[in-house]
Amino acid sequence: MLSLLLVSGLVWLAVVHWQTQQALRWWFEQRQRWLCREAEQVRNGLLQETFVMRRRLELSLDEDGVQHWIEQMKYLDGHLVQLSDNLAPPYGEVSLPLAIRDWAKRFEAIATPGAQQVIALTLPDFWHSEPLIRSQILLTALDQLLHLVATQNNADAEMPISIELRNRQHWGELVVQIHYASVEAAQQAGRSPELKYLPRTFQVLASGRCSYRQQQQTVSWCFRWQYAHDKV
Amino acid sequence: MAGLKIVVVDDHELVLDSTVTVLQRQYPDAKISTAQATATALTLIEQTQPDLVVVDLALPEQSGQVSRTETGLQLLRTLLQRFPTLNIVVQSANAKSLVRLKPSINTHEGGFTIAEKSLPLKEMLTKVDWAIQGVVYTPREMRTGLEIKPEWLEVLRLAFQEGLQDKAIAERMRVAERTVRHYWTQVQDALGVYPDAGKNNRIQTEIRAREEGLID
Numbered sequence: 256m257l258s259l260l261l262v263s264g265l266v267w268l269a270v271v272h273w274q275t276q277q278a279l280r281w282w283f284e285q286r287q288r289w290l291c292r293e294a295e296q297v298r299n300g301l302l303q304e305t306f307v308m309r310r311r312l313e314l315s316l317d318e319d320g321v322q323h324w325i326e327q328m329k330y331l332d333g334h335l336v337q338l339s340d341n342l343a344p345p346y347g348e349v350s351l352p353l354a355i356r357d358w359a360k361r362f363e364a365i366a367t368p369g370a371q372q373v374i375a376l377t378l379p380d381f382w383h384s385e386p387l388i389r390s391q392i393l394l395t396a397l398d399q400l401l402h403l404v405a406t407q408n409n410a411d412a413e414m415p416i417s418i419e420l421r422n423r424q425h426w427g428e429l430v431v432q433i434h435y436a437s438v439e440a441a442q443q444a445g446r447s448p449e450l451k452y453l454p455r456t457f458q459v460l461a462s463g464r465c466s467y468r469q470q471q472q473t474v475s476w477c478f479r480w481q482y483a484h485d486k487v
Numbered sequence: 488m489a490g491l492k493i494v495v496v497d498d499h500e501l502v503l504d505s506t507v508t509v510l511q512r513q514y515p516d517a518k519i520s521t522a523q524a525t526a527t528a529l530t531l532i533e534q535t536q537p538d539l540v541v542v543d544l545a546l547p548e549q550s551g552q553v554s555r556t557e558t559g560l561q562l563l564r565t566l567l568q569r570f571p572t573l574n575i576v577v578q579s580a581n582a583k584s585l586v587r588l589k590p591s592i593n594t595h596e597g598g599f600t601i602a603e604k605s606l607p608l609k610e611m612l613t614k615v616d617w618a619i620q621g622v623v624y625t626p627r628e629m630r631t632g633l634e635i636k637p638e639w640l641e642v643l644r645l646a647f648q649e650g651l652q653d654k655a656i657a658e659r660m661r662v663a664e665r666t667v668r669h670y671w672t673q674v675q676d677a678l679g680v681y682p683d684a685g686k687n688n689r690i691q692t693e694i695r696a697r698e699e700g701l702i703d
Contacts, residue, residue, distance in 0.1 A: 299545050299554055302580040303499045306604045310505035313608040314512070325607075332605045336580070345583035353586065 276459050283460055287391050294343035297335055305332050337361065347390040351427075352378035352420055358394055359418065362401060377419040383482065385427075392461045393429060393478060396453060400476060403449055404433055408440075429478040441472050491517040491619075492537040496528040496562070497578070498546050498554045502604075506541060506578065513612055524550045525562040532566065537573070539598075539619055540566065544579040556584050567591040574598035574618045578611070586629050596669045600624040621668070623676040639674040642667060643702050647693050 309328040312321045340361060346354040359374045401416065408414050414435060421428040435441040444450065445467065453476075454465035463480035491514050497503045503521050510519055520535055522528035524547045532540060544559035559579075566573060567588070574597045577585060582601045585592070592599055598618035602611045617624055638660070645651045645659055653671075657664040675681070675688065678695040682688060696702050 295545075298580045302604060303502055306580070307499075307501040307505050310509060310608065314505075314508060329605070329607070336603075336605055339581075345581075346586060349584075349586050357583070 279459055283392070284388055287388065291343040294339040297339040297342070301335050302332065302339070305335065337365070344391075344394050347394065348387040351382050351385050351390050351393070352380070354390055354394060355397070355418065355420060355429075358397065362398070373413075373415050375415065375417040377417070379420060379422060382420070382422070389461055389480065392457070393480075396457050396461075396465070396478060397429070397431065400431060400450070400453060403447065404444065407444055407447060408435075423479075426479050426481050431476040431478075433474045433476075435472045435474065438472055441469050441474050444474060445469055491539070492535055493517050493519045493539045493541065494522065494528065494532055494535060494537045495519060495541045496522045496525075496546065497543040498523050499543075502543070509608060509612070510541070510615070513615070524548060524552070525558055528562060529565065532570070532573075539574045539576065539615070541576045541578050541615065542566075544577060544581055544584060556581055560584065560587060563588060564591060567595050570597070571595060572597040574621065576600050576602055576615050576618045578602045578604060580604040582626065585625075589625075589629055592623070592625060592629075593673060595623070596665070598622050598672075601626060617682060620682065621672060622682060623672045624681055625676055627679075636673075638662075639670050639677070640701060642670045643674065643692075643696050646689070647696065647702050 305328055309325060309332070312325050312328065315321050340357070344354055345357050355378060356376060359376055363374055397418070404414070404416075414433065416434070417432045419430045419432075421430065433441075433444070435444065450467075454467065457463055457465040457478060461478075461480050463478060465479075466477045468475045468477070493510055493514070495503060495506050495510070497506065500523070503523065507519050507521060510517065518535075520531055520537075522531050526549055528540075528542070528546075542559070542563065544556050544563070545554040546559040546562060547554045548558050563575070563577070563585075566575060568591070575595075577600075579585075579601075580603070582603050585601060598621040600614040600618040600622065601624060602614040606614070614624065641660060642656055645656045651659065653664050653667045657667045660667070671692070674696075675692055678692060678699065680688060680691045680695055683691070693702075
């Protein structure tokens with residue numbers, strides 16, 4: 256009787272876990288779709304408006320008088336492009352290496368002011384097709400990880416970061432190495448409760464594995480996921 | 488440029504007006520036609536056989552429908568297939584999605600340049616001029632991991648190691664001279680060599696090819 260109850264309890268827990276996982280994935284997918292729609296609104300709406308305004312200024316006869324406004328429009332335009340790219344990162348559905356490269360460029364530009372973020376990338380030229388949702392999960396995980404790390408970091412400390420995308424036989428592997436200024440800083444980073452949520456979130460959303468390892472001043476994060484046939 | 492025929496395709500009327508004004512000012516004798524949806528654009532291009540098409544990516548199939556990047560990409564795919572020597576400028580706020588057409592762009596024999604909508608007027612006109620000249624210009628991301636085809640290497644070798652001109656290269660490779668010119672534009676795009684006042688394009692190509700170790 257007791258063993259029957261135990262088995263029923265375990266089955267019930269597995270079902271609840273599976274249902275929660277499905278619900279969270281659904282939530283993430285809906286959120287991503289909404290972000291893509293917002294990005295499209297920026298690209299097809301605001302950026303078209305600024306294009307028209309800038310061309311009118313550029314075509315105006317008194318070019319010297321409007322130069323200041325042209326510069327302002329250029330600044331606004333740049334921010335809108337960055338906003339739309341942050342909402343829906345480009346290349347996600349085409350190439351994961353390209354998407355990571357593009358994300359890194361934006362991250363370096365907007366990283367915590369004063370912090371010297373240097374990201375060394377080792378990305379293959381060719382990568383098999385990933386489902387869009389998996390690329391979005393990986394980019395979100397990467398973005399969250401490095402924003403948390405950048406926030407923790409002393410603004411004046413140099414903190415080189417390297418990202419490597421590896422193609423294993425049946426799975427993909429994304430390794431992020433963060434080189435802290437001291438062993439203490441690396442140890443302290445590992446104690447952050449927010450960073451501890453990351454492996455669990457990745458496991459639930461991507462059905463993958465995320466591990467964390469510290470060696471002296473270097474902290475390595477490794478994201479692993481199975482290719483194609485497994486469902487995301 | 489007398490007799491130049493241009494088709495501009497964009498779903499936003501004001502964008503269309505601005506672009507036409509800019510082009511008409513630059514090319515006063517050009518005949519410029521416009522379309523706001525892919526179906527009308529295709530008919531217009533077939534009818535007018537233009538020298539240049541300036542096309543947006545977010546387009547509706549029919550007037551009044553929702554604009555989608557996928558629809559614009561499909562139009563471009565069709566243009567690259569049906570009009571292999573057509574000069575094209577993609578003017579878009581989301582040009583990064585063009586990476587999906589990379590293989591078709593690589594084999595296109597006409598000019599092909601990309602002008603992000605955030606580009607200043609002068610730079611946009613440069614991209615238009617390049618396309619009319621038959622130049623291929625793609626963003627750096629689309630050239631990641633320098634991909635050089637064997638026939639491009641052969642052109643480089645025959646030109647810079649044997650000193651042959653296009654006609655002789657074409658004879659040696661048993662292809663049309665036009666094909667050799669197409670190989671030049673492709674290899675120059677891969678190497679990031681574009682027309683620059685006061686500089687010789689072929690010499691710049693040789694310098695870059697040597698830097699990349701493509702020729703000894």
